[in-house]
Amino acid sequence: MESTVVLMNFTHVYEQEIFANSFYHRWVDCTDLTGTNCFCDATSASTIMKRINSYSPEGIHFIDSGNYHYVSKFWIDKIKEPFSLIVFDHHSDMQTARFNDMISCGCWIKVILDTNPYLRKVYIIGAKEESVNAILSQYRNRVKFYNETELFQEDRRNQFILENTDHPLYISIDKDILNATSAITNWDQGSLSLENLEKLLILILTKTRVIGVDVCGEYSEPANVFSAKRASFINSNTNKRLLTLVLSLKNMIHI
Incomplete structure (x- = not known):
């Protein structure tokens, strides 16, 4: 299977972002x-999985707006060894599914915990307190939460690294963890700066083994032309910086 930069286009949003033309990628x-x-209904889920069948989970995958964050599951299901998942997200994405035959952007992490035999632990960084408090008790031993600042504390940072030496990691980033000067998304957002997200990624990428990375959080429903252009400019810049960072450290991960 092929390991590369993949852009998954659901809403035409990447057609408006300059970064997409700055690097060689698969479309x-x-x-x-x-x-x-x-x-996502079963028919479309099957089609999506067929379209990414030839690609490896190793690489960096851009998967459109947060409405499509469930696509992370399709990449993660390609991993066939014990691993842990790190999710940067302002929401827990661990709701109970409304329909048994559908996966959603709000329940995909819970679905993976319930179905993936290789997943050992999930670390969610930046989720707002109310979504953390809503997690069902039976998942507490497999899901660990960090707020936006905890990993900048030396003791918490060292603990995190020590916990992740036995298994590789997969990283999923929803840009709604970022403040409004770093990203424009469809959802309510956190307050992390892009610079601090980069610092956390450098820490993880250089201290642990990372299989692959995906990124979502585009703004696919602009109210007008001005908001569309502003979102495109800000998100394109952030995507380019994240992509550049990951590729610059590619010798330390499996890309």
């Missing part, structure tokens, strides 16, 4: 699919 067009916005 996975999903704009023809229905039943994918926030929730």
Whole structure:
């Protein structure tokens, strides 16, 4: 399977972002699919998995807006060894599924915990307190939360690294963890700066073995032309910086 930079286009948003032309990448067009916005039906899920079948989980994958964060599951299901998952997200994405035959952007982490035999632990960084408090008790021993600042504390940082020496990691980034000067998304956002996100990624990428990375959080529903152009400029710049960072450290991860 191929390890590379992959752009998954559901909403045409990457067609407006300059960063997409700055690096060699593979393009996975999903704009023809229905039943994918926030929730994904079984037919579209099967089609998406077929379209990424030739690609490896090793690499960096851009997967459109946070409405499509569930696509992370399709990449993660390609991993066939014990691993842990790190998610940068302002939401826990651990809601109970509304429909048994559908995965959604709000429940995909819970689904992976319930179904993936290789997943050992999930670390969610930056989720707001109310979504953390809503986690069902049976998941507490497999899911660990860090707020936006904890990993900048030496003792918490060292503990995190020590916990992640036995298994490789997969990193999933929703840009809604960032403040409004670093990203414009469809959802309410956190307050982490892009610079601090980069510092955390450098820490993880240089101290642990990372299989792959995905990024979502585009702004795919602009109210007007001005907001569309502003979101495109800010998100493109952030995506380019994240991509540049990961590629600059690619010798330390499996890309």
